[in-house]
Amino acid sequence: MSRKQQVPRPGPALGTDDTGCPILHVDMDAFYASVELRERPELRGVPVIIGDPGARGVVLSATYEARRFGVHSAMPMTRARRLCPRAVVIPPSRHKYAEVSRGVMEIFRSITPDVEPIASDEAFLDVGGARKRLGRPAVIAAAIRERVVREHGITCSVGVAGSKFVAKLASQHCKPDGLLVVPAGEVVDFLHPLPVAALWGVGERTERSLVRLGIKTVGDLAHTPVDALRRELGQAAGTHLAELAWGRDPRPVRADVPDKSIGAEETFATDVGDPVEIRRELLRLSERVAARLREGGHVGRTVSVKLRRADFSTITRSRTLREPTDVARDLYTVACELYTASGLGRTPLRLVGVRVENLRSAAETPRQLGLDEREKGWREAERAMDRAARRFGRDVVLPASLVRPPFDEIDL
């Protein structure tokens, strides 16, 4: 849905020779929107946007009908509505998406253990080892697409290639509801007509730098001397892009790459300067982050807060704890200390965020017990909240200060 995905379809129809193409990139089509449409079939064919309908809301997902009007994710809701006034806006129900995401990932893992999820709705698979059992990569890709539709009622697109980055480009090209194999011998033909923005690592700034050098397509990039790229973009980025331009991407699919961090943030409907309200929001975000840590079976040691002033200037402060935690109360305590120490005590803030980094598996992380810990402490109370949430839905049990109409936040 970003710029990179609005790439024209490639000219020549690519073959189905999947020799040397063990890498699959599977990407759900308009994930949140598709999940919602399962329950609202009457909205099929209508522009639908998922996101908080409020003034400060942001587009999280949009159907292809809405995208035709220029709506894309991360766009402010006000702008999206101007572009497409007749779009139906649905507030997000994250637990539903998480459930579908888990189910889809399970399908992938039933095919190969080499699954590298990169978002809730996309993953890389290395099916090189499943060939004898399940057949050629293109066959497996088709089977996955069929199972996702049959079991979850949503469509996905699959790119099949010899490397992760080409597989990802391939899936973007065949979206929605498509399958594209880029044979090993045709990688260069496939890549070179593409605009440079299609490459991983080319953001708007890099794109501007490249266009200034007269480099518009990947082919232009491939035929630019590496030294010139390094001069313009820096040693590492220049080398990397030159490699990508020839389709060289040696990164393997890494199963269970642990989440590097888990965070949540909130953009206020109007800027908030009251420290009491900021702390309450930090508590709410801490609860959310901790619940997600526990859900993923993680504990983390580094807590950071993000504070954005009205003028968008942003500061981030972090602290590493002695012991890793998945307890909201711990996150909240540190978040408040970091907020207090930030010197932004009375400054109106547009956005606050809480994030935990340095994640490890909770099951495998030993925990030093403390003398002052009660047998049943916050950790146990919060686990009980998790169980209640699983049975009765999210937010049925909350800290008293949070019992009120909730905001919406953007998950990162």
Add this chain to the structure above:
Amino acid sequence: MMFRIERDVLAEAVAWTARSLPARPSVPVLAGMRLEVTEGGQLKLSGFDYEVSAEVTLEPQSGEAGVVLVSGRLLAEITRALPAQPVDFVVDGAKAVVTCGSARFTLLTMPVEDYPSLPAMPPAAGRVGSDVFASAVGQVAVAAGKDDTLPMLTGVRVEIEGDTVTLAATDRYRLAVRELKWQPGQPDFSAIAMIPGRTLADAAKALGSTGAEVEIALSSAGGTGEGMIGFSSAGRRSTTRLLDPEFPKYRSLLPTEFSARADLSTGAFVEAVKRVALVAERNTPVRLAFRGGEVVLEAGTGDEAQAVEVLPVDFDGDDINIAFNHQFLLEGLGAIDSDVARLQMTTSTKPAILTGGKPVDDGGTPDYRYLIMPIRLSS
């Protein structure tokens, strides 16, 4: 102002005084060491950083009254390096000249009138042998927290009730408690103080080397000189500002009943823990499995290097698996001061107590108890 004194006497006194000098003085004069020859012919060296003060009194071979302030660090380095001969210290205008054998140093003096006066000693409260005191403090200070963001846990709590002194320190993960006898000035003396752990350990160690008795100066609750504790011994005195006396109610945290008791040779236990801990990263556990007459020590996991060792143990109770931070365990074993280490446990998540094996056998509570919280292996 001038004096003559043996190099060894001076060097030791200067080194002791210099310990209390701040590493980064908030005002320049605090980097100075004050040297005074009194009318009575005594030499006094002193240092002060508003938290801690130190003063030592010496008898020089000869002297002429006066006072001077010179850089303490520099004087300490110079006296340490001087040859073993009498040292002559002479103030000449704004300079101080140190002569010893064929060596001669000229130091700039600092404005002594800007130097703060040292706090008065609180009233003397009682006496204790310096070696006993030093070892007791050492046993307890090991458990004090090192994290200055939690000042409450960086202190050693001193409770005095008549002839019994109880020292306690905790960093949340272990708790060390030591009881000792002393001779109070008043038989019903009672006081509570929190002393910064690092400072107390330094002071006790420095005084312990004198071999004499230590006089502890501390006002009872509500008395004068509150907020300060003083130690003096053999011509040396130091004062330390006290911390907020807030401290966890630790007595209720010390378990008195256990489901298992293990007695091990302290030396063999220490060696074995050190060996298996070679594969344990910081803050990761050493696992102990007690089975009848032996204990299996293990560290490391399947993804990393692993180590295992078996030791004989005199064991009584239910078989138990328990894991500890190896550093905490080693520090406790280093502090019990006994050939036999006794570890008493209840379950794998309840506090365990480490003591010297012998004293418990006569039925009483051991003088020294080191509580250690286990590490829970997985949630």
